[in-house]
Amino acid sequence: QSALTQPRSLSGSPGQSVTISCSGSSIDVGSYNYVSWYQQGPGKAPRLIISDVTKRPSGVPARFSGSKSGTSASLTISGLLAEDEADYYCFSYAGSYTWVFGGGTKLTVL
Amino acid sequence: EVQLVESGGGVVQPGGSLRLSCEASGFSFSEHGMSWVRQAPGKGLEWISLISGSGGDRKYADSVRGRFTISRDNSRQIAYLQMSDLRVEDTAVYFCARDPWLAIQMWLYFDSWGQGTQVTVSS
Numbered sequence: 474q475s476a477l478t479q480p481r482s483l484s485g486s487p488g489q490s491v492t493i494s495c496s497g498s499s500i501d502v503g504s505y506n507y508v509s510w511y512q513q514g515p516g517k518a519p520r521l522i523i524s525d526v527t528k529r530p531s532g533v534p535a536r537f538s539g540s541k542s543g544t545s546a547s548l549t550i551s552g553l554l555a556e557d558e559a560d561y562y563c564f565s566y567a568g569s570y571t572w573v574f575g576g577g578t579k580l581t582v583l
Numbered sequence: 584e585v586q587l588v589e590s591g592g593g594v595v596q597p598g599g600s601l602r603l604s605c606e607a608s609g610f611s612f613s614e615h616g617m618s619w620v621r622q623a624p625g626k627g628l629e630w631i632s633l634i635s636g637s638g639g640d641r642k643y644a645d646s647v648r649g650r651f652t653i654s655r656d657n658s659r660q661i662a663y664l665q666m667s668d669l670r671v672e673d674t675a676v677y678f679c680a681r682d683p684w685l686a687i688q689m690w691l692y693f694d695s696w697g698q699g700t701q702v703t704v705s706s
Contacts, residue, residue: 521693524694530694562627571630571644579629
């Protein structure tokens with residue numbers, strides 16, 4: 474159950490778009506469309522922002538979108554806002570009824 | 584409003600035991616699976632255990648299998664994590680999280696989270 478690979482940090486200016494990658498393998502991301510994404514502010518609980526690769530829960534702005542290609546999933550944040558500064562984690566089914574998170578990406582809004 | 588409140592954390596010596604609780608309100612508890620997810624200091628999230636809505640099905644990460652036991656009391660709307668043979672590397676904030684389904688599904692995700700409880704394993 475190795476963690477999925479995410480960039481440790483990314484940055485962007487307000488209004489820009491940023492894409493956070495989540496690299497897995499053929500036993501997890503590559504085999505299932507069961508990737509979700511979570512946003513975690515400092516000292517806070519995680520919050521679901523994308524489920525099933527592309528689905529946005531109600532209340533999550535349309536600026537957040539998800540996609541997948543092969544063994545990698547991505548989270549794109551368009552029109553970056555200062556409030557988007559947080560840690561972001563991907564999460565995927567990894568087979569045999571186990572699940573794995575990515576290592577997390579710290580997003581800084583410049 | 585969905586609320587999940589964890590409790591039971593604290594400081595324990597290596598080899599010791601601790602039981603965490605997750606008290607739920609604002610939804611039909613028995614209709615949802617519940618997980619425990621932990622976060623070591625300065626580190627990322629780690630899924631460690633899941634229990635189905637009925638309590639009849641349970642899953643564990645390799646890192647805790649055989650040492651931790653997840654359970655639930657639907658009459659009291661509480662999920663538990665019994666932790667034994669604790670190790671220094673179990674030191675983390677432990678979150679409980681709700682998923683949308685009664686039965687365990689491969690397409691697991693978490694739509695509500697508690698604020699977490701700190702567990703420190705130290706001599």
